Structure formats: structure tokens, C-alpha cells
Amino acid sequence: MTTLRSLVTTNVFTSASLVGRRHDLTPVVLVLPAIAVLAALFVLPLASAFVMSFHQHHPVLGLRTEVFTLANYARLGDSYHLGVFLRTIKISGLVTAICLIVGYPIAYFCSTLPRRAQAVVILGYLSPWLVSVVIKAYGWMVLLAENGIVNGLLLRLGLVDEPIRFLYSEFAIALGLAHAYLVFAILPIFTSLVAIDRRLLQAARNLGGTRLQVFRSVVLPLSLPGVVAGTLLVFTLTMAAFATPALLGGGRVKVVSYLAYEQALHLLNWPLAAAIGFVLMLVTGLVVFSYQRMSSRLLRGVAG
Amino acid sequence: MSPLAIFNWLVLLAVLAPLLVVAYVSFTPSNFLELPAPTQLSLRWYGEIFRRGGFVDAFATSVVLGLTATAVSVTIGTLAAYAISRYQFPGRELIDTLVMAPLMVPGVILGLFLLIFLVNLRMTGSFLGLLAAHVLLTVPYAARTVRASLRDVDRSLERAARNLGAPGWRAFVLVTLPLIKPGVLAGAIFAFLMSFDNLTVSIFLTDRRLMTLPVRMYHYIVDITDPVIAAVSTILLVVSLVLVLFLERLFGLKRLFEA
Numbered sequence: 001m002t003t004l005r006s007l008v009t010t011n012v013f014t015s016a017s018l019v020g021r022r023h024d025l026t027p028v029v030l031v032l033p034a035i036a037v038l039a040a041l042f043v044l045p046l047a048s049a050f051v052m053s054f055h056q057h058h059p060v061l062g063l064r065t066e067v068f069t070l071a072n073y074a075r076l077g078d079s080y081h082l083g084v085f086l087r088t089i090k091i092s093g094l095v096t097a098i099c100l101i102v103g104y105p106i107a108y109f110c111s112t113l114p115r116r117a118q119a120v121v122i123l124g125y126l127s128p129w130l131v132s133v134v135i136k137a138y139g140w141m142v143l144l145a146e147n148g149i150v151n152g153l154l155l156r157l158g159l160v161d162e163p164i165r166f167l168y169s170e171f172a173i174a175l176g177l178a179h180a181y182l183v184f185a186i187l188p189i190f191t192s193l194v195a196i197d198r199r200l201l202q203a204a205r206n207l208g209g210t211r212l213q214v215f216r217s218v219v220l221p222l223s224l225p226g227v228v229a230g231t232l233l234v235f236t237l238t239m240a241a242f243a244t245p246a247l248l249g250g251g252r253v254k255v256v257s258y259l260a261y262e263q264a265l266h267l268l269n270w271p272l273a274a275a276i277g278f279v280l281m282l283v284t285g286l287v288v289f290s291y292q293r294m295s296s297r298l299l300r301g302v303a304g
Numbered sequence: 305m306s307p308l309a310i311f312n313w314l315v316l317l318a319v320l321a322p323l324l325v326v327a328y329v330s331f332t333p334s335n336f337l338e339l340p341a342p343t344q345l346s347l348r349w350y351g352e353i354f355r356r357g358g359f360v361d362a363f364a365t366s367v368v369l370g371l372t373a374t375a376v377s378v379t380i381g382t383l384a385a386y387a388i389s390r391y392q393f394p395g396r397e398l399i400d401t402l403v404m405a406p407l408m409v410p411g412v413i414l415g416l417f418l419l420i421f422l423v424n425l426r427m428t429g430s431f432l433g434l435l436a437a438h439v440l441l442t443v444p445y446a447a448r449t450v451r452a453s454l455r456d457v458d459r460s461l462e463r464a465a466r467n468l469g470a471p472g473w474r475a476f477v478l479v480t481l482p483l484i485k486p487g488v489l490a491g492a493i494f495a496f497l498m499s500f501d502n503l504t505v506s507i508f509l510t511d512r513r514l515m516t517l518p519v520r521m522y523h524y525i526v527d528i529t530d531p532v533i534a535a536v537s538t539i540l541l542v543v544s545l546v547l548v549l550f551l552e553r554l555f556g557l558k559r560l561f562e563a
Contacts, residue, residue, distance in 0.1 A: 030391075042406060105311055131323060242504045261507070270423060281410075
């Protein structure tokens with residue numbers, strides 16, 4: 001069997017000749033459906049939304065495609081829209097910080113567990129990701145409502161005299177987002193911690209380092225790439241999160257994604273909605289870009 | 305127990321709490337979400353699902369949509385994954401990036417842009433528009449999962465088939481496809497889950513007459529918060545748990561994230 005297999009595999013068609021023939025149209029035919037779908041459903045909508053963002057939404061006449069204007073973008077600079085953008089950045093920054101501060105010790109703890117236990121604990125943290133956003137938001141509503149479980153406990157323990165209004169606030173949004181995206185901070189940090197060569201830690205201990213010293217000068221620097229990746233993931237995901245802030249903010253505390261939704265579906269102002277979409281991507285991109293520049297300098301500093 | 309361990313279990317409890325609470329509330333007989341704990345359990349709200357606001361219709365829409373989108377995206381995703389992992393051709397890298405691109409753009413933006421595109425085509429509120437969006441959403445998951453399993457196939461088996469005279473497509477159908485079948489199935493389940501669970505893109509493309517289950521649930525709890533939604537949620541929790549465990553046995557969740 002082995003000889004037969006080596007006989008048929010070694011000569012004639014080597015892998016090079018299988019993949020390297022020129023003018024073979026097979027791969028083109030194979031990827032054509034995927035390209036067609038992506039071009040029609042991804043590239044074209046992007047282009048048509050870009051054009052839309054320069055049109056005008058007339059209060060009486062509706063959509064006017066013959067008009068080309070920068071007014072939609074200019075409107076996003078007024079104090080109302082600017083406020084919503086700043087609130088969104090503030091909430092995302094806060095949630096990212098919470099996810100890192102809570103996620104790092106958890107990732108560290110998981111990295112010290114035996115393999116089987118690791119899988120179980122990680123699956124536990126992954127579970128919110130496997131559940132619909134609506135279900136998660138509903139769970140928080142049950143917990144945080146004025147006649148909800150948390151207030152019930154606080155009242156019975158005598159910690160408060162009247163129920164606290166948790167829901168429909170920036171606090172509720174931040175809590176819901178941190179819950180939904182915590183695992184995206186844990187996973188990259190966990191991965192970079194597990195990848196650390198145990199012999200380095202042993203060597204540091206043998207050289208007389210205390211536990212804290214070993215952590216500060218070996219473990220922490222080596223896990224920074226995971227921290228950077230986690231930061232980027234959580235920040236970009238929360239900047240554009242829709243359902244959690246919509247449900248836990250109750251439409252009263254608005255973030256950018258809700259603004260876009262409201263304009264597109266309630267007010268039918270598609271040009272403004274499109275402009276909001278592009279500015280949201282731009283703002284997120286700018287924050288990510290400056291963070292990456294900052295962190296790469298930091299990481300280089302650690303390496304040197 | 306070390307402080308670190310205590311911290312970990314406390315956070316894990318907080319992470320699981322909202323999910324457990326939903327399951328618990330679904331079995332309460334009362335109309336509102338209050339504690340202290342009711343003395344008896346009831347299946348009242350599970351019965352109410354069938355009497356209230358179009359949950360069954362929305363569920364049917366979601367299933368049909370998910371299955372159709374999965375069939376389309378697994379087919380084109382498998383073909384593209386095969387081409388990308390087995391052939392060298394100009395633009396290969398670019399196509400690889402393009403296939404993953406829908407994952408890089410947030411759902412709100414995708415939904416919004418697709419809505420505007422459909423407005424231009426005068427196709428808003430159509431099943432076809434919704435289906436197109438879900439194909440776009442699920443292609444990356446299908447392609448990624450199939451590619452990961454193509455990587456594990458022993459290439460010498462494919463080469464042997466070619467050397468024995470099989471043309472490319474026969475070698476693919478007779479040798480490669482049976483070998484990657486678990487990967488394709490996993491990709492299909494993953495794609496279906498992503499379609500079935502999607503709210504953010506769907507909410508831009510649905511209306512009163514055409515609604516998926518997550519969109520129906522969203523509009524329901526914006527208006528009313530009674531335990532009907534908890535009953536629906538609990539059923540979905542169980543279904544997705546079963547599918548995920550099946551996915552884990554079949555393919556390994558870890559590999560889905562590595563790929």
C-alpha cells in the first residue's frame with residue numbers, strides 16, 4: 001500500500017505541476033460566484049451609500065438625487081450630533097478599559113488551569129457570544145428593572161430606601177456591552193499568555209525574582225500583544241454595537257449606531273444616515289490608527 | 305482558593321446571570337418579572353408564544369432564510385475556498401481578503417448600506433434583498449471553515465487521484481469532498497447560526513410583513529417586557545446550545561477561531 005501510494009504520488013503530477021499550469025481557468029471559474037456575490041452585495045452597496053451621503057433629504061420633496069451637497073456631513077458637526085459621537089467614544093473607551101481590567105486577571109487565571117478546565121471556563125465566558133443580543137439585553141432588563149432582582153435584593157438588604165433606576169442609562173449600556181464583549185478581551189490575552197515559554201518564568205525565578213517581579217518584567221511585557229489585540233477588538237466592536245445600546249438605552253440615551261438606525265428607518269433620511277455611517281467608520285478608523293501607532297512604539301520599547 | 309480564582313468565579317457568575325435569569329423567568333406564572341421567587345412553576349408563557357404577535361411566522365421566516373442563505377453561501381464558499389487553497393492564480397490574495405471583508409465591517413454599516421442599495425433598486429422589504437444580505441453575512445464563515453478543513457486534507461490523496469487519471473472535478477468530488485465533509489457540515493451549521501441569530505443587519509431590511517425572529521423579538525421587548533419573550537429566549541438558548549455542542553464535537557470550537 002505504502003509503495004503504491006509513493007509510486008503514484010512521487011512522479012508525474014507533483015504538486016507544482018498541479019497548481020502551476022498556466023492558462024488554467026479552473027480557479028477563475030471556482031471563485032467567480034463568490035466574487036460576483038461580494039461585488040454585487042458588498043462593493044456596490046458601499047458605492048451607492050457613498051453617493052447617497054451627498055444627496056439631499058428634502059422635508060417636503062423627500063429624497064432629491066439631483067442635488068449634490070456636503071450638508072449632511074456638515075450637520076454632523078452640530079452640537080447634538082457631536083455630542084452623540086463623543087458619548088459613543090466615551091462609552092466604548094470605558095467598556096474597553098473595563099474589559100481589559102476584568103479580562104486580564106481572568107485570562108491569567110485561565111492560563112494557569114489544566115487544559116480541560118481551561119476549555120470549560122473559556123466556554124463559560126464565550127456563552128454570551130453564543131446567545132442572541134436580544135436575549136442578553138432582556139436578561140439585564142429583568143435584573144436591573146426597578147422591580148427587578150437587583151433592586152429587590154438591595155431593598156431587602158436595606159442598602160437603599162427606594163429602587164435605583166439602572167435601566168435606560170449610560171451605565172446600563174456600558175454594563176451590557178462589557179458583558180457582551182468581555183470574551184473578546186479575554187481570548188487574545190489568554191492566547192498570548194499560554195504562548196509564553198515556561199522556561200523563561202523558571203529562569204526568572206531561579207535568578208531570584210519574586211512572583212511579582214517575574215510577573216512585572218516577564219509575563220506582562222510578553223502578554224502585551226494580546227492586550228493590544230483585545231483593546232482593538234473590543235473598541236471597534238463596541239463603537240458600532242447596535243442592539244445592546246438600543247435596548248438598554250431605551251432610545252433615550254443614544255449612540256451613533258442608533259442615530260443611523262433612527263434616521264434610516266424612522267425618519268427616512270437616507271442621505272444623513274449614510275453620512276453617519278461613513279463618519280462612524282472614519283472616526284473608528286482614526287482612533288484605531290492612532291492607538292496602533294502608540295502601542296507599536298510601546299511594544300518596541302518593551303522589546304528593546 | 306486564591307483571590308484570583310474567587311474573582312474569576314464571581315465574574316463568571318455575573319456573565320452567566322442574565323442568561324440563567326431569562327430561563328428562570330420563563331417558568332414563572334405571574335405577569336411581571338418580580339422577585340421573591342414564585343412558589344410554583346408554570347408553562348403558561350410557552351403556550352402564549354403561539355397566541356401572540358407573529359413569533360411562529362417570524363420563526364418560519366428565519367428558518368427558511370437561514371437554510372437558503374446557508375445553502376448558497378456554503379456552495380460558493382466551498383468552491384472559493386478550494387480555489388484559494390489549491391491553486392496559484394493572480395488576484396488570489398485579493399479574493400481571500402474580499403471573502404473575509406464582510407466580517408470587517410460592522411453589522412450596522414452593512415445593514416444601512418444594503419438598505420440604501422435596495423432603496424435605489426426599489427427592492428426594500430423583499431425576501432430576496434434579505435436573502436442577499438444573509439448570503440453576504442454567511443459566506444465568510446462558510447469559506448473560513450471549509451478552508452481550515454482543506455488544510456488538513458492529505459494532498460497526496462488528491463494527487464494520487466489525478467495521477468490515476470481523474471480530471472480535477474472528479475478528484476474533487478470523489479476524494480476531496482468526502483474528506484472535508486465534516487468541515488463543510490460545520491461550516492453550514494456555523495453559517496446557519498450566524499444567519500438565524502442576526503439582528504443588526506436584518507433590522508434594516510425587514511418590515512411589518514417580513515420579519516425574522518430576532519427582529520420580532522427586538523420590537524416585542526421595545527414595547528412590552530412580559531415573560532413570553534423569556535420563553536422564546538429559553539427555547540433559542542437550548543437550540544443554540546445543542547448546535548454549538550454538536551459543532552464542538554464535529555469540528556472543535558477552537559479551530560473556528562484559529563482559522
